[in-house]
Amino acid sequence: MPLQIILNLIIAIMWMFLSESYQFTSFLTGFIIGALLLYLLQRFIPDAFYLSYVWKIIKLLFLFAKELVLSNVEIVKWVYKRGRDYNPGIFAMPTDLRTNWEITMLTSLISLTPGTLSVAISDDNNMIYIHAMDIDDKEEAILAIKDTFEKAIMEVTR
Amino acid sequence: MTETVIDVIFDILVILLLISGAFFIISATIGVIRFPDVYTRLHASTKAATLGISGILIGAFIFLYANHGIISGKLILGIIFVLLTAPVSAHMIGRAAHSSGVEPWSKTGETRDEYAEIKNKGS
Numbered sequence: 001m002p003l004q005i006i007l008n009l010i011i012a013i014m015w016m017f018l019s020e021s022y023q024f025t026s027f028l029t030g031f032i033i034g035a036l037l038l039y040l041l042q043r044f045i046p047d048a049f050y051l052s053y054v055w056k057i058i059k060l061l062f063l064f065a066k067e068l069v070l071s072n073v074e075i076v077k078w079v080y081k082r083g084r085d086y087n088p089g090i091f092a093m094p095t096d097l098r099t100n101w102e103i104t105m106l107t108s109l110i111s112l113t114p115g116t117l118s119v120a121i122s123d124d125n126n127m128i129y130i131h132a133m134d135i136d137d138k139e140e141a142i143l144a145i146k147d148t149f150e151k152a153i154m155e156v157t158r
Numbered sequence: 159m160t161e162t163v164i165d166v167i168f169d170i171l172v173i174l175l176l177i178s179g180a181f182f183i184i185s186a187t188i189g190v191i192r193f194p195d196v197y198t199r200l201h202a203s204t205k206a207a208t209l210g211i212s213g214i215l216i217g218a219f220i221f222l223y224a225n226h227g228i229i230s231g232k233l234i235l236g237i238i239f240v241l242l243t244a245p246v247s248a249h250m251i252g253r254a255a256h257s258s259g260v261e262p263w264s265k266t267g268e269t270r271d272e273y274a275e276i277k278n279k280g281s
Contacts, residue, residue, distance in 0.1 A: 075206050076206065087265040107249055119249070120273055122276070
């Protein structure tokens with residue numbers, strides 16, 4: 001993957017020199033042309049096409065934004081409701097992610113999604129302890145986190 | 159003619175973003191006052207405040223671009239840093255509260271806390 005990024009940058013800079021205009025727009029044109037070339041020649045270059053990773057990262061960011069808005073609607077509902085019809089508690093969630101980087105991503109995603117807030121991580125990185133606004137549907141929350149976030153993060157990192 | 163229409167659309171967008179951002183921040187503040195314990199308050203302060211701040215910053219970005227033609231990178235960086243730091247700080251505050259022995263509030267009176275169970279088992 002680093003080879004492809006360097007190739008793409010070299011093509012962009014070469015394009016800049018060939019068209020003799022040293023501006024950001026010509027660099028961008030060169031970059032797009034380089035990406036196109038890499039896409040066409042991807043069978044002859046080791047590793048998968050690197051912009052597909054970028055696309056997956058963008059998808060993860062969109063997922064993040066969507067969940068953020070949804071969680072806010074949920075919280076605002078709880079703020080303005082009369083009485084307290086929620087039952088908070090802390091539950092444990094096993095995770096398959098291993099490296100520090102992945103787990104940091106997962107905890108940030110958990111913290112910004114509806115009704116869940118990561119509180120602690122076990123020493124062997126196996127369990128994440130999550131504070132939920134409504135602990136009665138914790139199974140649902142675990143399934144949702146495993147299905148959407150863990151999968152999306154794994155697609156990016158592996 | 160078309161330019162004024164675009165201006166009006168941008169103005170409406172900016173107004174909507176600023177109002178919704180301010181609304182979310184006010185909701186977060188009320189939530190911090192109304193919720194019963196540290197953890198539920200963290201819910202309110204991290205989520206609603208994050209979206210509120212990003213809404214206001216995006217509104218300011220669009221305003222600067224539409225009315226003055228400035229593309230302000232600082233505002234975008236501000237959004238990115240708020241998004242990066244808010245969950246981490248919430249995690250740290252929650253962990254610190256738990257290690258100093260704050261029990262989560264519970265409606266029924268019986269606290270459900272799997273983290274405390276495991277910690278007690280270890281010691």
